[in-house]
Amino acid sequence: MSNVSPPMQSEYEGTALIADPIHRYIQFTVPEKRGEITEKHIIDSPWVQRLRYIYQLQSARWVYPSAEHSRFQHSLGAMHLAGEFAKHLYPSLRGVLGDECPSAPFIEETMRLTGLLHDLGHGPFGHFFDDNFLHEFKITHEDLGQAIIREKLGDLIRQIRRGPSGPFAPGEELQPDDIAFPIKKDGEEDATKPRWLKFLQPLTSGIFTFDNLDYVSRDSYMCGVAVGPVDRERLIHYTFFSPKGLTLHKAGNAALTMFLNARLYLYTNVYYHRTTRAIDLHLREIFPETMRLMFPGNPLDHMEDYLRLTDWSLLEEVSRWRRSAKNRALAREWGRILDRDIKWKMAYDRTLSLNELRFGVALIQDADWERRIRSALPASAEGLVFRVDLATQDPRPESPFAMGKKQIYIYDPSTGEVATESLSELFEFIPSKVVQFRVFALDHQNDHLLSRVAEETLRGSPPSVKTSV
Numbered sequence: 001m002s003n004v005s006p007p008m009q010s011e012y013e014g015t016a017l018i019a020d021p022i023h024r025y026i027q028f029t030v031p032e033k034r035g036e037i038t039e040k041h042i043i044d045s046p047w048v049q050r051l052r053y054i055y056q057l058q059s060a061r062w063v064y065p066s067a068e069h070s071r072f073q074h075s076l077g078a079m080h081l082a083g084e085f086a087k088h089l090y091p092s093l094r095g096v097l098g099d100e101c102p103s104a105p106f107i108e109e110t111m112r113l114t115g116l117l118h119d120l121g122h123g124p125f126g127h128f129f130d131d132n133f134l135h136e137f138k139i140t141h142e143d144l145g146q147a148i149i150r151e152k153l154g155d156l157i158r159q160i161r162r163g164p165s166g167p168f169a170p171g172e173e174l175q176p177d178d179i180a181f182p183i184k185k186d187g188e189e190d191a192t193k194p195r196w197l198k199f200l201q202p203l204t205s206g207i208f209t210f211d212n213l214d215y216v217s218r219d220s221y222m223c224g225v226a227v228g229p230v231d232r233e234r235l236i237h238y239t240f241f242s243p244k245g246l247t248l249h250k251a252g253n254a255a256l257t258m259f260l261n262a263r264l265y266l267y268t269n270v271y272y273h274r275t276t277r278a279i280d281l282h283l284r285e286i287f288p289e290t291m292r293l294m295f296p297g298n299p300l301d302h303m304e305d306y307l308r309l310t311d312w313s314l315l316e317e318v319s320r321w322r323r324s325a326k327n328r329a330l331a332r333e334w335g336r337i338l339d340r341d342i343k344w345k346m347a348y349d350r351t352l353s354l355n356e357l358r359f360g361v362a363l364i365q366d367a368d369w370e371r372r373i374r375s376a377l378p379a380s381a382e383g384l385v386f387r388v389d390l391a392t393q394d395p396r397p398e399s400p401f402a403m404g405k406k407q408i409y410i411y412d413p414s415t416g417e418v419a420t421e422s423l424s425e426l427f428e429f430i431p432s433k434v435v436q437f438r439v440f441a442l443d444h445q446n447d448h449l450l451s452r453v454a455e456e457t458l459r460g461s462p463p464s465v466k467t468s469v
Contacts, residue, residue: 028040
């Protein structure tokens with residue numbers, strides 16, 4: 001008979017584990033007694049479960065066959081990393097703010113729910129949906145996410161009284177508006193928000209966050225793309241709060257540089273892959289009309305309909321069109337996309353950094369470049385069908401001194417100073433803006449001609465091509 005006492009049952013009550021390929025296990029809270037509201041209720045709510053049917057990588061999954069993961073998986077990972085940040089950062093946050101700072105479990109749970117719910121408003125095809133449907137109503141998925149948190153999940157959020165690390169202090173109650181506040185990355189500053197909440201904001205929308213640290217790790221893993229190590233643990237370890245705000249110890253600089261380069265690599269080779277962008281070009285031609293047929297208007301006015309609008313429901317509907325006489329022209333184009341019959345072929349590709357963005361490249365729209373290139377084509381190519389695609393990525397802030405809500409600071413132990421100046425050195429070898437400039441055509445017959453003209457147009461040179469090449 002063993003003399004070892006069994007563990008107390010209470011050690012295993014109140015939390016459960018989710019297996020995850022990136023973080024190994026993700027802990028979440030479950031009820032200890034009947035009627036208790038916990039993270040499980042939020043995760044199991046229809047609005048969060050909806051994210052199972054929103055693909056994380058929209059069009060890129062047609063390029064990387066294993067990239068079938070969803071916003072739901074990413075949201076769980078973001079929740080986990082937000083909690084890890086909160087646990088590590090709490091002592092320094094308390095040290096700066098003193099009694100203004102709520103309890104450690106309360107801060108942890110605020111961060112975890114922000115992580116879990118940050119992508120709640122996404123529609124089918126993710127960011128593409130923002131650009132090609134929501135923009136008509138002058139809203140983004142962030143506006144929708146904030147509305148869902150406040151109006152659909154607010155009652156549940158207010159009833160949560162503990163996080164994985166323990167109960168809140170007496171009288172502490174989560175406010176849905178505080179969970180929603182950091183999600184809007186370009187929202188106006190709210191003077192009524194407490195300082196502790198503003199201090200936490202760079203972790204939601206800054207240059208290294210629980211969001212991008214998860215998606216870079218997860219997307220590269222699921223795509224099978226090697227981006228080099230993303231040292232999440234080191235970045236978290238060397239992060240703390242100084243009186244100025246979120247601060248990175250200089251010993252974490254290399255980990256941050258490595259992460260920013262990994263994220264840039266992922267944008268270049270996955271999110272902005274030539275075939276991904278070619279599919280998006282085709283989708284752009286048919287998506288607005290598709291949505292007018294499928295959805296009644298502004299999602300903020302039709303939230304119950306939006307609950308049922310996902311990648312799965314949209315793709316099932318357009319697949320149904322192929323089997324009927326309904327919407328034949330659209331059905332034919334959707335058929336090409338669903339059969340992965342790539343309409344647009346890349347004729348020219350150039351990656352431009354900020355230093356190369358002369359002649360206002362960054363300020364000129366795709367259609368303007370198409371007109372410039374067309375005007376430089378020889379008369380014999382007057383009817384040539386082509387499209388210009390500009391994919392822009394900001395690997396790091398343009399100015400290390402004016403990052404707004406994303407501002408971070410560097411602590412140099414040799415001088416004892418906390419400042420932004422060291423960011424200039426850190427950012428020296430990372431471009432602040434990258435534009436992938438591409439020209440697509442319906443076939444490859446005129447690649448040489450389009451390449452020559454596009455190159456000369458970019459340089460601002462008078463075209464040397466006078467005849468067909």
